[in-house]
Amino acid sequence: MLRYALIFLVVAIIAAFFGFSGVAASAAGIAQILFYIFLAIFVISLILNFVKSV
Numbered sequence: 001m002l003r004y005a006l007i008f009l010v011v012a013i014i015a016a017f018f019g020f021s022g023v024a025a026s027a028a029g030i031a032q033i034l035f036y037i038f039l040a041i042f043v044i045s046l047i048l049n050f051v052k053s054v
Contacts, residue, residue, distance in 0.1 A: 005034035 008031035015024035 005031045005038060007031075008034065 008027045012024045012027035012031060015021075015027060
């Protein structure tokens, strides 16, 4: 999932460089949503592993 977030981030940067503001905004929005989902799953996984080891 982090891979998709990075892909959309690169697409957003390239689109912003060429001036496609609509494409850049939607790609950046998707990348941001995927990043936060990945971050939440990562934190939940850390907590569960910590509880399991204790």
